[in-house]
Amino acid sequence: MNTELLDSNNSGNGRPDPQSDDVARLVGASKIFGEDDAAVTALDDVTIGFRRREFTAVMGPSGSGKSTLMYCQSGLDRLTSGHAYIGDVDVSTLTDQELSVLRRSKLGFIFQSFHLVPALSAKENITLPVDLDSGAEVDEEFLAELTDVLGIANRMENRPSQLSGGQRQRVAVARAMIPRPDVIFADEPTGALDSKTSGELLTYLRQAVDELGQTIVMVTHDAVAASHCDRVIYVQDGRLVGEALHPTVDDVLDKIRELS
Numbered sequence: 001m002n003t004e005l006l007d008s009n010n011s012g013n014g015r016p017d018p019q020s021d022d023v024a025r026l027v028g029a030s031k032i033f034g035e036d037d038a039a040v041t042a043l044d045d046v047t048i049g050f051r052r053r054e055f056t057a058v059m060g061p062s063g064s065g066k067s068t069l070m071y072c073q074s075g076l077d078r079l080t081s082g083h084a085y086i087g088d089v090d091v092s093t094l095t096d097q098e099l100s101v102l103r104r105s106k107l108g109f110i111f112q113s114f115h116l117v118p119a120l121s122a123k124e125n126i127t128l129p130v131d132l133d134s135g136a137e138v139d140e141e142f143l144a145e146l147t148d149v150l151g152i153a154n155r156m157e158n159r160p161s162q163l164s165g166g167q168r169q170r171v172a173v174a175r176a177m178i179p180r181p182d183v184i185f186a187d188e189p190t191g192a193l194d195s196k197t198s199g200e201l202l203t204y205l206r207q208a209v210d211e212l213g214q215t216i217v218m219v220t221h222d223a224v225a226a227s228h229c230d231r232v233i234y235v236q237d238g239r240l241v242g243e244a245l246h247p248t249v250d251d252v253l254d255k256i257r258e259l260s
């Protein structure tokens, strides 16, 4: 398998430009944290697109810029220079308020530390993004289908503290999916899970892509998780240094060894 589809200098040589119908894309995206001697370049002139109905893994060493890429792409953080598009909207042109409306209506998020609201029931946590979106209504049929597939239908009245780690994670997945977002961004969603629960979650995410047409961008350290994806991209020192389609566990392990 060719894992060298990208030119390592990421100058646009040797890889196609992102397409304008990509559901999300970064163009010449850079992010610098801090100033002067304390400045850290977390993203360095990254150009990449994410296609509809595609499940992409973002991999690379700790501190390489994976989370920064995801946060800037999704408008949770702002680029220092370059552009981050969701559909044809350049998120850098939006006010904070417009950004939060876009995030709520078009994007779903899954984090390693679930970010559930302790005082709300599982059901209230799941429907929160829809409840916050004035004018939107919860699709009860879709909610029932989601919670059934995720195996949490009988835990809807429980608070997060009354659920296991895996159940909390599945509540977070349902919450990300319920508004039928254009893209789900997941930052190490399996990081806190045992291998069985992690496998179940990945199977479900895969199903969401194949059966519901969901687009997913997932940061992960786990080669097995990446092997569930259609594509893996590799980040090192804030730059894109590789890309492969249909990665196998062995391909991913080889590439990780090469980068470390």
Ligand SMILES: Nc1ncnc2c1ncn2[C@@H]1O[C@H](COP(=O)(O)OP(=O)(O)OP(=O)(O)O)[C@@H](O)[C@H]1O
Binding pocket: 033, 034, 040, 041, 042, 060, 061, 062, 063, 064, 065, 066, 067, 068, 069
């Ligand atoms: N808020 C911040 N202030 C200053 N530096 C930051 C900030 N956030 C991230 N960085 C730095 O930017 C670089 C990229 O960080 P990022 O969190 O994107 O890495 P990562 O690839 O997600 O790492 P990990 O696998 O450990 O989660 C690192 O050097 C990090 O220290």
Ligand SMILES: [Mg+2]
Binding pocket: 066, 067, 068, 219
């Ligand atoms: Mg990270």
